[in-house]
Amino acid sequence: MTIEFGTAPVGTVLTFDDITVYNGNLPPVGVVPGAATKIAATSTDFEGAGPFPASGGQYGGAAATFAFGAPAGAVAAASGTQGASAAVVAAGTASYNLQFVGPWTQLTGGRKYTARVQVRATAPSPVTLVFLRNLVYTPFAPSFAPVTVGTAWTTLTIADVILPATAEYHVQAEFGLAAAGTTLFFDNLEVFDTTDGPAPAPPATNSVTPGGGGGSGTATKIAATSTDFEGAGPFPASGGQYGGAAATFAFDGTAPAPPATNPVTPGGGGGGGGATVLATTSEDFSGPGAPKFVFAQFAGAALTPGNAAGVAQATVVTAGADQYALQLVGPSVQLDATKTYTISASVTASVATTVQVLFLQETPTLAPVSPQGFAVGPAAKTVTLAGVKPPTTGPHHVQFEFGKSAAGTVMTFDNIVVIVQ
Known part of the structure; x- marks a missing residue:
């Protein structure tokens, strides 16, 4: 290899460093040779003020209430003090019906990527981690069988996937078969380019005290879904109304006047x-x-x-x-x-x-x-x-x-x- 600069003007000082020769395609900009590189656009630990590169999805009649980054203490965060959660309101009939997803992010075909997320649940729940390609939507990975997640933090990983083409991809944790009333907690969503080196060890998790099961162990209050409604709020509780029923809810000790309603003109159906x-x-x-x-x-x-x-x-x-x-x-x-x-x-x-x-x-x-x-x-x-x-x-x-x-x-x-x- 020769680097030529014979026509540079007199007095020019050139410096050279980190000369590397590759057999194959050059790595993307920002990738460090010999080490895994975290893809910042689709990785988050949910600390700080946000917004965070993650969202929730609900399909096929399934429903969940999502929260991202709200301070919730060590029980709800795998590390640090903030995480994400999904409280299942209605279970689905397929895994994809409820989703915790990262954003669509441009990744390079032919390179290896590793994705992982830390998950726990208040009741045993199957969770499937997949990579999806935008506008194709077919999961691919060495293995994407569901993993039953319980009250202990579990790190779900898709390791060293070689992407078929340069395109937008995202990571998707599916939990549509989790039972209604179950809350799942997510933290440390990470995607690495691992072409030039392995991903680092996942973050150490906060301890979760086991309990229940006939009185063994110590009960741990789940702060994210417990409240005495004291203080200024907001409080981790809400109201639901279905099938035409309606109510006015208040969660601060006062009962506000009901909101004005949009006019609805009755009619149709032969007068009934x-x-x-x-x-x-x-x-x-x-x-x-x-x-x-x-x-x-x-x-x-x-x-x-x-x-x-x-x-x-x-x-x-x-x-x-x-x-x-x-x-x-x-x-x-x-x-x-x-x-x-x-x-x-x-x-x-x-x-x-x-x-x-x-x-x-x-x-x-x-x-x-x-x-x-x-x-x-x-x-x-x-x-x-x-x-x-x-x-x-x-x-x-x-x-x-x-x-x-x-x-x-x-x-x-x-x-x-x-x-x-």
């Missing part, structure tokens, strides 16, 4: 019956519990989520090539093909853009139902998708898509109401 608000997928973002709607990002697009003044708010960091690349997603609900549905919401955008509103059919395949675009801007606008009749009865969710919005655009969503008639 009328319209009903689906409380399970309607949201005004004012309650003390976790909101039903969450933001999602795909295909290289990125946003920074946050709630401000009782609304769901997100700032676009990187625009996408398609509307679906940035989303506000509602929970999975059962729709009836014999009924008609209406979605309405108040939306603003700091820069004029288009938001697409739709139901997404979840089974047997993902399919948009009646998507419609609405122009929105700085002034609050009520967007209404009316008269939607799903082609099949089954699980669906509400989706607001704004992936083509310019970087820097601040989106807000409020008063999401779904009506069935």
Whole structure:
């Protein structure tokens, strides 16, 4: 090998260091030869203020309440004081129905990667760790059989996977078969390029005191799901309302006045019956519990989520090539093909853009139902998708898509109401 610099001007001083010759492709920028390199864009220990590169997914009628980075003490964090959690509200029928996922991240084909996450659960639960390729969605790894996770911290690892092509990938921990009432805790999501060296040992975990089982051991209070409702809150408790039932919940010792309701005009069906608000997928973002709607990002697009003044708010960091690349997603609900549905919401955008509103059919395949675009801007606008009749009865969710919005655009969503008639 020769490095030539004979035409450099007189007086030029050149320095050379770390000369390395490779047999094969050069490693990506930032990869240190001879050592594993952590992929920062899809690794987190959930310490600090966030936002964190992880999110939750729920499909096929399964449901869970996710939290990311909230201080929860050693029981909920594998190391440090913060972790992530998923409280299962409704179990699924397949592993993929509930997911803890990292972001889509560009990785290099032909190189080896190792992914791992530390997990524990309040009751024995099967958890499957997989790599997924964006727009392909077929898991691949040397082994992705489910591992039964219990109350002790378990490190799930996919080691030295050679990726088939340069593309966007993410790590996905699936737990859709965990029983309702189970809480799973996640920490130290890590992805390494291990082409040039092995991954370091996983972080040492905080101890979890075993208990129960006929009185043996010492009981340990699970701080993340225990409260005496003293102090200023927020508190780890929320209310649920299903099947048309409704209640006004308070978690601070006071009972606020019920919110004003959107007008609903009864009718239809030859004079009998009328319209009903689906409380399970309607949201005004004012309650003390976790909101039903969450933001999602795909295909290289990125946003920074946050709630401000009782609304769901997100700032676009990187625009996408398609509307679906940035989303506000509602929970999975059962729709009836014999009924008609209406979605309405108040939306603003700091820069004029288009938001697409739709139901997404979840089974047997993902399919948009009646998507419609609405122009929105700085002034609050009520967007209404009316008269939607799903082609099949089954699980669906509400989706607001704004992936083509310019970087820097601040989106807000409020008063999401779904009506069935």
